[in-house]
Amino acid sequence: MSFRLPRTVPLLTIFHNPANSASKQALQLLKKASVEHDFKVDVVDASAAPTHQQVSNIVEFLAKTEKISVPQSCQRILTSGAPSVSTVGQVQKLLDKDPKLFVTPLIVDWNKGKAIIPNFLI
Secondary structure: OOOOOOOOOOEEEEEEOOOOHHHHHHHHHHHHHHHHHOOEEEEEEOOOOOOHHHHHHHHHHHHHHHOOOHHHHHHHOEOOOOOOOOOHHHHHHHHHHOHHHEOOOEEEEOOOOEEEOOOOOO
16 A cells, blocks of 8 residues: 655635736636646735735745845835835835735745736736
8 A cells, every 4th residue: 555645736826906907817817827737726805915924925935036126026016106115014014004005916826935916918
């Protein structure tokens, strides 16, 4: 008799705003790709701010993925009208007050430590 660990299916999270056309397009593409490439999609409504731990991880992952500095990554996860920030703590405080400042869509692969903000030409 052999023992085999259960296979885990990768999970990607999309922080999604259904009113945003780019977010709708990203979700549609992710769902389509998930069938072909065997991963699950976790949809998080952007009406609620991500947790502090999620913000910290997203800033780190985005800096690594896009090869930018942490202060640039902090600013990048906020909408264009957001106040200027350079630390994770500042981002967390802003999002605690106004979750709508979080940019959508934002996709995170928690297992691989990667995050991306898709740029679509609509």
